[in-house]
Amino acid sequence: MSKEGRETAIGHLDADCFYVSAERVRDAFLNDKPVGVLGNQGACVIAKSYEMKGLGVKTGEPIWEAMVKCPEGIYIKRDFRWYEVLSRMMLDLMRDASRRVEYYSIDEFFFRAEVGRGETFEGLARSLRDRIQECVGVPVTVGIARSRTLAKLISDASKPHGARAVLDAAGEERLLADLPVTEITGIAGRRAERLSAWGITTCLHLARADRALVRRLLTASGEALWWEINGDPVQAINCRRPAHKTLSRGGSLGEATDDPTLLYAWLVRNVERLIEELRYHRVAAGRLKLVVLYKTGHSAVGQRTLALPSDRFDVLLDAARPCLRQAWARGATATHMHLIAEDLAPPGQAALAYFDPPDRRLRAEAVARVKERINGKVGRFAVRSAATLYLPAIYADAANAYDICDVRDKMCF
Ligand SMILES: [Mg+2]
Numbered sequence: 001m002s003k004e005g006r007e008t009a010i011g012h013l014d015a016d017c018f019y020v021s022a023e024r025v026r027d028a029f030l031n032d033k034p035v036g037v038l039g040n041q042g043a044c045v046i047a048k049s050y051e052m053k054g055l056g057v058k059t060g061e062p063i064w065e066a067m068v069k070c071p072e073g074i075y076i077k078r079d080f081r082w083y084e085v086l087s088r089m090m091l092d093l094m095r096d097a098s099r100r101v102e103y104y105s106i107d108e109f110f111f112r113a114e115v116g117r118g119e120t121f122e123g124l125a126r127s128l129r130d131r132i133q134e135c136v137g138v139p140v141t142v143g144i145a146r147s148r149t150l151a152k153l154i155s156d157a158s159k160p161h162g163a164r165a166v167l168d169a170a171g172e173e174r175l176l177a178d179l180p181v182t183e184i185t186g187i188a189g190r191r192a193e194r195l196s197a198w199g200i201t202t203c204l205h206l207a208r209a210d211r212a213l214v215r216r217l218l219t220a221s222g223e224a225l226w227w228e229i230n231g232d233p234v235q236a237i238n239c240r241r242p243a244h245k246t247l248s249r250g251g252s253l254g255e256a257t258d259d260p261t262l263l264y265a266w267l268v269r270n271v272e273r274l275i276e277e278l279r280y281h282r283v284a285a286g287r288l289k290l291v292v293l294y295k296t297g298h299s300a301v302g303q304r305t306l307a308l309p310s311d312r313f314d315v316l317l318d319a320a321r322p323c324l325r326q327a328w329a330r331g332a333t334a335t336h337m338h339l340i341a342e343d344l345a346p347p348g349q350a351a352l353a354y355f356d357p358p359d360r361r362l363r364a365e366a367v368a369r370v371k372e373r374i375n376g377k378v379g380r381f382a383v384r385s386a387a388t389l390y391l392p393a394i395y396a397d398a399a400n401a402y403d404i405c406d407v408r409d410k411m412c413f
Contacts, residue, residue: 006114009121009144009167010233012151013094013128015107016139016160019047022083023076025137034073036066041252042077050160081280083107089136097128102237110151110237113144113165121165129163145172148235149228153183153203169231176204176229184225191218203229243344244281249273250338254394256295258333263292265390267324270339271316272384278341279372284309285316286343290323293336302326309345313371313385314364 015021019037024030034052036045045066048057055070063075087106094101100112115124125142132140143154144165154175158164166175181203182192194217200206206214207229215223227234249270257263267290278285286309293299302323310316320339374383381388381395388395 006116007121009113009146009165010148010151010237011098011111011113011125011128011142011144012148012155013090013109013111013132013140013142014152014155014159015090015132016141017047017049017053018107018138019078019083020049021138022086023079025086026082030074030076034070036063036070036073036075037078038063038075039078041254042075043252045075046078084280086136086138090132090138090140093132093135094128097131100237100239102239107138107140110148112237121167122163125163125165129161133161146231147228147233148237149184149225150175150231152185153179153229156183172231173204176207177202179203181206184229186221186225187218191222194218244283245344246340246342247274247277247281247283247285247344248338248340249277250291250336252336253334256333256335258331260328262390263324263328263334263337265388266337267320267339268317268385268387269391269394270337271313271320272381272388274339274341275311275313275316276380278311278344278347281344282347283341283344284311284347285341286345287341288316288319288323289340289342290320290327291336291338291340292324292327292329292334294329295333295335298329300327300329302328305343309343309347311347312364313368314360317385 020030020035023035023037030049032051033049034055034057035049036052036057037047038044039046042063044060044062045052045057046059048059048066052066052070052073055073057066057069057073066073066075083106090107091101091103091109094109094111098111098113102110104110113121113124115121121144125144129140129142132138139161141155141159141162142164143151143156143158143162144167145151145154146167150166150172154164154166155162157175157179166172179202181195181201182188184203184206187195187206195201195206195209198209198213198217200209206226209226211223211226214226218225224234253262253266274285285306287303287305289301289303291299291301302325304319304323306315306319323339371383375381384395
């Protein structure tokens with residue numbers, strides 16, 4: 001019960017097959033069809049619609065296996081920035097609806113659920129679900145309970161498009177009796193085996209087990225889960241979205257190569273993509289790390305600490321170049337490259353003239369502004385470094401041209 005005499009509980013809201021639903025928001029043609037969202041370079045399915053799931057396609061499956069099971073499927077390259085746009089819209093709506101909201105993942109939120117006289121938690125769950133559907137266009141499932149762990153179990157069990165509140169002991173017992181203990185986040189593999197040796201295989205078994213035994217088997221984190229599934233909320237709702245510790249760009253090189261010119265072109269491409277990300281999250285990189293993976297299975301790392309955190313192309317490229325020299329193995333065939341920004345800091349810290357003469361800084365910032373404005377207006381990579389000209393296939397690819405639609409601050413369908 002809250003101070004104002006309102007009843008409180010904990011809610012969990014989770015989008016249903018989020019990446020697919022996000023694609024459907026901007027293309028209704030995909031509704032009711034089997035849709036798979038593909039990872040970097042289109043090698044594997046990272047999300048699938050319920051229609052595709054029904055045909056046996058699994059998350060993480062290579063595209064060629066998925067296409068055997070579901071030849072009629074529509075396979076789309078993932079677009080995390082679009083998903084982030086929708087995720088932020090959902091977060092804003094959640095914050096309107098609740099005073100405490102935790103951004104748990106791109107499509108999952110925990111929140112404090114409150115109802116006044118004459119209202120029910122079930123009604124609140126339904127209205128939240130419908131509001132997100134109406135304003136964002138994404139189907140979600142909502143569970144409300146006495147603790148986070150129970151709320152998540154309820155929403156997981158009510159998918160898709162469910163809205164359910166369980167707050168009474170009998171209802172909780174029925175819910176827990178039906179669910180294997182591995183449905184609880186944080187109980188899998190060895191921990192599940194340890195429990196099963198004591199006959200604890202369902203969530204209800206765990207709730208009824210001796211607390212000291214659970215602590216012995218699963219340490220303090222397991223005991224916390226025991227309290228949680230018994231309706232005692234011991235895990236708080238964390239309202240601050242954790243800041244990114246690192247940001248990275250890269251992935252498969254498509255066609256493996258031992259040509260240093262091509263590797264340099266990839267490096268420049270990844271620097272440009274990383275800068276987009278840094279600017280989006282309003283941070284600057286204090287350190288760059290480059291990882292190159294080779295066909296032989298080994299990988300090499302190059303790294304550089306910057307004199308000052310930066311999100312500027314000239315500065316980051318100056319730092320990335322020696323990283324590539326360090327990570328490059330002459331004659332070896334590279335398959336993947338990852339460029340990682342670390343020690344992230346707020347941008348725009350006072351520049352030290354010694355490292356960064358003002359005329360050079362002003363020119364570079366002016367160029368960056370022009371580039372950003374043109375690309376914002378015309379499309380990603382409309383203006384890009386000439387070093388990337390060695391990768392014509394990447395920029396001419398129809399799947400990448402799709403990215404041009406992906407202009408920040410605009411709704412493009
Ligand atoms: Mg989800």
